[in-house]
Amino acid sequence: MSSRAPGTVVAAASREGRDIVAPLRRSDSYRWDSPDEKPSPDYSRSANPNRDELVTRLAELEGANGGVVTSSGQSAALLALLLIPSSARVIAPHDCYGGTYRLLEALAEQGRLSVEFVDLTDDDALDAALATETAMVWIETPSNPLLRLTDIASVAAKAKKAGALTVADNTLPTPCRQQPLALGCDLVMHSTTKAINGHGDCVGGALLARDAALIERIEFWANAAGLFGSPDAAARTLRGLRTLPLRVAAMEANARTVADYLADHDAVAAVHYPGFTDHPDHALAEQQQTGPGFMIAFDLVGGSPAVEAFLDRLELVNLASSLGAHSSLICVPATMTHRGMPDEAQARAGITPGLLRLSVGLEAASDIIADLGRALDS
């Protein structure tokens, strides 16, 4: 597969017939000419034209050579974990996505793997963790919800030296802003539910790689365990993907304006946004990402009671746990996206009860600011 510039709008043209957009192919199986000649595709669990096209387009954007489109981001995470032997050790960020935390903890409880949650921005902590034999290092940057950055190239190099596979959850930045495979990761995963579909109407995921042997193992396990996404979901996600670079640019421009507004407001105690020059990871953001993205985290003066009053007064911005959608979504990570994480783990990850996470959408920035302002002024 040839690679495309990350800013390229994906013009997914079908090469079959005269369609500009590939037809939806829902058939579960395909006719054989003879019992000895297996057609391709032959059965929709192992291959489907709509899914295959989405894999091709995502691989172009990530600089991958292949992979699999799955039923959700979580099934893509499970698929990555099926690549390592049973009872192998995984190092994951102490502030990873709540669902990833829950999955790793539950598998560890059953003895299927062991997991150590580490602050990957702490070099000494990572070195100490890698001193024990490790099969996989999980990276998620910027972190969710606090938008801390991990140096992907540095962590991937250390993991490689220690003989571990690295997987990067690239859901928040999207391939338009960050390409982990080019920075040395072996695998990149996505919840396509978020910005890649971007219209809030389809759950899906993906796991992609460069190495042919690794791609073969991903395809084997996705087929063996049945973790694939549906043709309908693939077609809808592809439709979202075609405008991903345009939407990311527009949402990011809005986020810069909204972050500036929040930072200047007396009712706001702190704003976490990698686009700010005084953000602790601003230099790394400039080096590793092509833009600061569309996510903002912030605290209100007055903590939890102030947050409740604020959320009550919002009209345009929706209280919801997803992100990367056309409409602006706000959430309280402690009780929403990160409820799968126990209280002490939340405290360690810096997730306080009053912290808010805002995914800035495609509305006019002035409308978003007017809505936030009305609620903040109350």
Ligand SMILES: *Cc1c(COP(=O)(O)O)cnc(C)c1O
């Ligand atoms: C949403 C999300 C996931 C899980 O994806 P689903 O599609 O909800 O299964 C994983 N990682 C991150 C960063 C996410 O935001």
